[in-house]
Amino acid sequence: MTEDMSGTPPHHGSHWYDAEAGPLVRPYAMTGGRTRPVTTTVRFDLIALIDLQDDAPEAVGKEVETLGPEHRALVDLCRIETQSVAELAAETDLPVGVVRVLLGDLVELGCVRVSRPVPPAQLPDEKILREVIDGLRAL
């Protein structure tokens, strides 16, 4: 019997890692060594929202077959509901940079679309902020 230790989930404590203590990782194997998304026109903010393109469900299925399991995992999560980049990374336990690259592929293929980036220094209007405050109070 062989014990497959590669399936052991990495330990995540409440500690962040720094240059001194941080483990060196090479998380880009599944991106073919790429560290930047192919789609440079789309900026994937951590809270950019990702949706499946609802006009191409058949194509999505076929194209994604040719991609890796990580791509498929992202598509499957977006199928359930709209996801932020951060949620996709947390959910798949992939580093954010890797998720960005994979999402770039999916955008290229027309599988997913990304919400408009939030312009810096632009705040939502007062009504939204009021909603947020009331929502927080009601938590």
Place this chain on the structure above:
Amino acid sequence: MDSAPSDRRVDDALALKILIVGGFGVGKTTLVGSVSEIRPLRTEEQLSEVGTSVDDTGGVDEKATTTVAMDFGRITIRAGLAVYLFGTPGQDRFWFLWDELATGALGAVVLADTRRLQDCFPAVDYFEHRSIPFIVAVNCFPQSRSYGAHEVARALDLDQGTPVVLCDARDRDSGKEVLIRLVEYAGRVHTARLLDTVGTEPVG
């Protein structure tokens, strides 16, 4: 095939971002966890960006990266409106993370421990220089002598009007209050800036 109207229009959905920044062990994870469902989030940076000198690698494209874990929480206000919390380390060598997080952010909470107030200097500097609305939340540990909000504001040399709140990061209501104060303050800052812009509109 006509696509059915979707209730998942990404462009109608709104996501707001709040940063929780603070020194080692100040209570970031505790605060994010007390107000939201918390999950670890891994981001990664080229080593050169984390303050390690790679000057002598002579332009070799080193792909090794180091992982930085952040606290990540989501609070759903209603369908299509959610607040995302990101807890990040407070040392200034992590400013590259704050850059990314601060873009389009509603504002930041700088968590402080009165026994090590200097730990939040870099974050206070950072947000002041970039005019990002922030409040200072003093996490009250039992061993620490209690300081008033004014004392903390003076010790940190905060700009007039920057709120200082005392909190217990373990307590949900206290954590909620911290976030509410930030959102209120961010709204006030924003309104003031709008008025400012109108007042100083260049003529001709």
